[in-house]
Amino acid sequence: MNQIELPSSLVSPEWLSKHLTHQDVVVLDASWHMPASGRNGAEEWQQQRIPGSRFFDFDGRIKDQHTSLPHMLPDEKLFSKEVSALGISNHHIVVIYDSLGLFAAPRAWWMFRAMGHHKVAVLNGGLPAWQQAGLPLEKTAPAAVPPGQFSARLQPGWIADADIVARALQQNNSRVLDARSRERFSGTAADPRPGVRAGHMPGALCLPFNELLQDGRMLPEQELAAIFAPLLTPEQTLICTCGSGVTAAILALGAELAGHKNIAVYDGSWTEWGGSADRPVEKDVC
Template sequence: MSTLKITSPLVSASWLAEHLSEPELVVLDATWFLPDSGRDAQKEWQEKRIPNARFFDFDKRIAHPAASFPHMLPEPEHFAREVELLGISSQSKIVVYDSQGIFSAPRVWWMFRVMGHSQVAVLDGGLPAWEVASQPIESGSPTTFSSGEFRAEYQPHWVIDGDGLLEKLNSPDIQVLDARAAARFYGTQPEPRKGVRSGHMPSAKSLPFGQLLKDGHFLPPEQLKKRFDAVSDIDQRLIFSCGSGVTACILALAAELSGRERITVYDGSWTEWGATNKYPVVL
C-alpha cells in the first residue's frame, strides 16, 4: 500500500520525479492561455507532457456550464463527476503543473481545496523546470486509466462571490489584494474584455502576481511573508482577485506558503466586478 503523502502545497521537479511511479499519484496538466494568445493548451499537452499527465480543462469542461463569466467554479457534483473521469479518487495524491512555469496550475490547486481535497500540490516551475531537470517527456496518445471515486466536500471559506464581497468590502477584518498588473489596477491601461470598467475596488490593494515569482518559481516563504506583511495585517482574511480568477490563485498559494491561513479567492474577479454596475469602482 502506498504511503505517499503531500506535505506542502508546492513540490519540486526532483520530488515529482522520485514519486512519479507511485500508484496513488495523479499528475495534471492545467495549462491555460489567455483567449487572444492563439494557442491551444490541450493540443500542446498532446504534443508534450510529463509522463501520464492528464489534461485538466478548467476553462470549458470543469467549469460552471451556465455561468455568465469565464471558467467559474462548478457545483461540487459536477466537479466530482469530471475528476472521476480523469481517474481521480478521494485517495489520489495530485500534482498540478502548467507549461508557463507558474500561471494557471494554482487555479486547479485552489479548486481542489474548495472541494475539500488537501492532498494536492503545484509543481514549482512547471513544465519548464521539469525539462531543465532533464526529466522524461511524453507525447502522442495519452495513457488510459480507470475512473475514480471522488467525494467533493465543499469548503465555502475558500471562495466568495461578488455580493458576498460587497457586503464585506469595508470590514477591517478583510483585505482585498488584486493580482492584476498595476496599470490595470489604477486604470491607466484599459481592460481587455469589452464592457468591463477600468480601476479597482475601494480599499483593495495592488499586488501583481509577478512580484511573488522569480524565473517561473515562487519566491522563498520568508520573502513571500514580507510581501504580504507589507500590504495586510497578519490576522486579516485575505481575499484575492484578478482578471478572471486564475492569477488570483497564484496569490492564494503564495499566501499559504507564507503561513497565512485565512485565504479566499473571489471567483468572478474583475470580469464580474468591473462589468456589474452595482459594484463600486475607483481609480
C-alpha cells in the same frame, strides 16, 4: 508501495520525479492561456506532457456551464464527475502543473482545495522546470485511464462572491488583494474584456501576481512572507481577486505558503465586478 505525504502545497520537479510512478500520485496539466495568445493548453498536452499526466480543463469542461463569466467553479456534482473521469479518487495525491511555469496551475489547486481535497500541490516552475531538470517527456498518444471515485465537499471559506467582497472591503478584519498589473489596477490600461470598466474596487490593495514569482517559480517562503507582511496580518481574512479568477489563485497559493490560513478567491473577479454597473470603481495609482 510506501505511503507518501506532500511536503507542502508546492513541490519541486525532483520530488515529483521521485514519486511519479507511485500508485497514489496523479499528475494534472492545467495549462490555460489568455485568448490573445493563440495557444491551446489541451493541444499542447496532446503533443508532449509529464509522463502519465492527464489534462484538467477548467476553462471548458470543469466549470459552471450556466454562466457567461469565464471558468467559474462548478458545483460539487459536476466537479466530482469530471475529476472521477480523470481517474482520481479522494485518496490520491494530486500534483498540478502548467506549461508557462507557474500561471494556471494554482487555479486548479484552489479548485481542489475549495472542493475539500487537501492532498494537492503545484509543481514549482511547471513544465519548463521539469524540462530544465532534464526529466523525461511523454510524446505518444495519451493513454486512457480507468475512472476513479471522487466525492467533492464544497468548502465555502475558500470562495468569495461579489457581496462577500463588498462587505470585506468595509471591514478591518479582511483584506482584498488584486493580482492584476498596476496599470490595470490604476485604470491607466483598459480592460481586455469588452464592457468591463477600468480601475479597481475601492479599498482593494494591488499585488501583481508576477511579484511573487522569479523565472516562473514561486519565491521562497520567507520572501513571500515579507511581501505579504505589510499588506495584511495573520488574523485577517484574505480575499484574492484578478481579471477572471486565475492569477488570484497565485496570490492564494503564495499566501498559504507564507503562513496565512483564512484565504478565499473571488471567483467572478474583475470580469464580474468591473462589468456590473452597480459596483463601485476607483482609479488611482497603485
